[in-house]
Amino acid sequence: MKPDDFSYLAQLVRRRSGLLLPTHKAPLIEGRLASVMRRFGFRSVPALINELRHGHDALARAVSEAMTTNESSFFRDKAAFDKFRDVILPPLISARASSKRLRIWSAACAAGQEAYSIAMILSDLKLQAKGWSIDFFATDLSPEMIARAELGVYSHYEVQRGLATRRLVAHFTQEGASWRIHENLRRMVTFRQFNLLDSYGWLDDLDIVFCRNVLLYFDHKTKTSVLERIAEVLMPDGALLLGHTETPDILPKTFVSLAHAPDFYARARHQVPKLAVVG
Amino acid sequence: MKHCLVVNDSRPIRKVACRILQDLQFKTDEAEDGASALAHCRSQMPELILLDLNMNMNSIEFLKTLRREHGGSRPVVVFCTTENDVARISEALNAGANEYVMKPFDRSIIAAKLAEVGLA
Numbered sequence: 001m002k003p004d005d006f007s008y009l010a011q012l013v014r015r016r017s018g019l020l021l022p023t024h025k026a027p028l029i030e031g032r033l034a035s036v037m038r039r040f041g042f043r044s045v046p047a048l049i050n051e052l053r054h055g056h057d058a059l060a061r062a063v064s065e066a067m068t069t070n071e072s073s074f075f076r077d078k079a080a081f082d083k084f085r086d087v088i089l090p091p092l093i094s095a096r097a098s099s100k101r102l103r104i105w106s107a108a109c110a111a112g113q114e115a116y117s118i119a120m121i122l123s124d125l126k127l128q129a130k131g132w133s134i135d136f137f138a139t140d141l142s143p144e145m146i147a148r149a150e151l152g153v154y155s156h157y158e159v160q161r162g163l164a165t166r167r168l169v170a171h172f173t174q175e176g177a178s179w180r181i182h183e184n185l186r187r188m189v190t191f192r193q194f195n196l197l198d199s200y201g202w203l204d205d206l207d208i209v210f211c212r213n214v215l216l217y218f219d220h221k222t223k224t225s226v227l228e229r230i231a232e233v234l235m236p237d238g239a240l241l242l243g244h245t246e247t248p249d250i251l252p253k254t255f256v257s258l259a260h261a262p263d264f265y266a267r268a269r270h271q272v273p274k275l276a277v278v279g
Numbered sequence: 280m281k282h283c284l285v286v287n288d289s290r291p292i293r294k295v296a297c298r299i300l301q302d303l304q305f306k307t308d309e310a311e312d313g314a315s316a317l318a319h320c321r322s323q324m325p326e327l328i329l330l331d332l333n334m335n336m337n338s339i340e341f342l343k344t345l346r347r348e349h350g351g352s353r354p355v356v357v358f359c360t361t362e363n364d365v366a367r368i369s370e371a372l373n374a375g376a377n378e379y380v381m382k383p384f385d386r387s388i389i390a391a392k393l394a395e396v397g398l399a
Contacts, residue, residue: 160391161387161388162395165372165379168368169365174365
């Protein structure tokens with residue numbers, strides 16, 4: 001790809017989705033453009049970029065969405081899910097005992113494995129049978145990923161990475177070589193296409209936000225802006241989980257890390273020990 | 280170094296499994312049928328058993344017999360088989376299997392399953 005085509009593409013994607021496209025990833029990026037080229041009938045990358053320069057909005061959107069990394073697996077970073085279950089959830093469940101309501105957001109859900117992993121943990125606790133209502137939103141930039149997540153069908157390979165066989169048997173139905181998530185878990189989650197740069201007006205009073213392995217693709221300013229807006233929609237005693245490689249140096253002053261739950265963060269003004277001493 | 284017994288009636292598949300496990304830092308031994316696998320367990324109980332038997336004593340019979348042996352509840356038993364239907368999987372779990380790998384498998388699936396049972 002010509003340098004000026006690459007920098008045009010990088011600027012466009014950064015403006016639309018916040019994603020940074022480093023120059024050394026040009027071959028990977030060209031690979032990701034291939035599917036968009038096929039879909040829109042372009043024979044070359046320069047022809048596609050030329051059309052982008054002329055302000056083709058649907059194309060620009062498709063290109064931005066194609067640049068996301070959709071790598072995911074069930075219970076990815078198992079330790080974080082254990083901490084979620086053992087350290088983060090119990091005090092929240094006590095604190096919400098009167099309202100019996102939990103509000104959760106999986107902010108970059110890809111094909112839904114993270115959201116369904118959380119749903120399996122909640123299902124083990126039988127909260128809904130005890131009269132709780134769970135508002136569980138899962139969003140992704142890519143409409144294709146949201147469609148896959150809503151379908152809830154996973155390959156032989158996907159269900160064998162991170163998912164205990166007991167959970168597979170308990171929560172999925174076999175369909176040939178694929179496995180379909182059970183309806184009770186699928187209905188627990190509301191999937192929705194959403195750009196993290198857009199307005200968070202439809203989200204509020206969240207108890208738990210999972211925002212893992214997405215901020216690392218953003219520049220510093222975008223990271224800060226996203227984290228500040230997450231802080232605004234998070235309850236004072238709520239918790240944010242970041243990816244294991246996303247160290248606190250990216251955090252604005254709005255968040256502090258929780259001593260007993262690595263990778264989990266609380267809003268800065270809140271009394272941290274309440275969450276941290278449990279477990 | 281942890282010790283794994285690969286129990287399988289196909290020699291080529293035993294070799295593939297052993298190579299993956301050695302790569303994952305296991306000492307491996309092989310058994311080609313249930314009787315020799317039990318004999319092996321009686322002399323040296325492994326930490327992990329990767330199990331796929333179809334002939335003579337099948338995997339379920341072997342597992343039930345093993346779990347009744349002295350020290351036979353200790354090893355982590357992972358089924359590793361082409362029989363991928365849910366009834367078979369449930370049967371194996373109910374008989375005392377810790378995990379179940381559906382074929383075709385590769386190194387990353389084996390590694391993920393061993394992490395699942397705390398042996399990675």
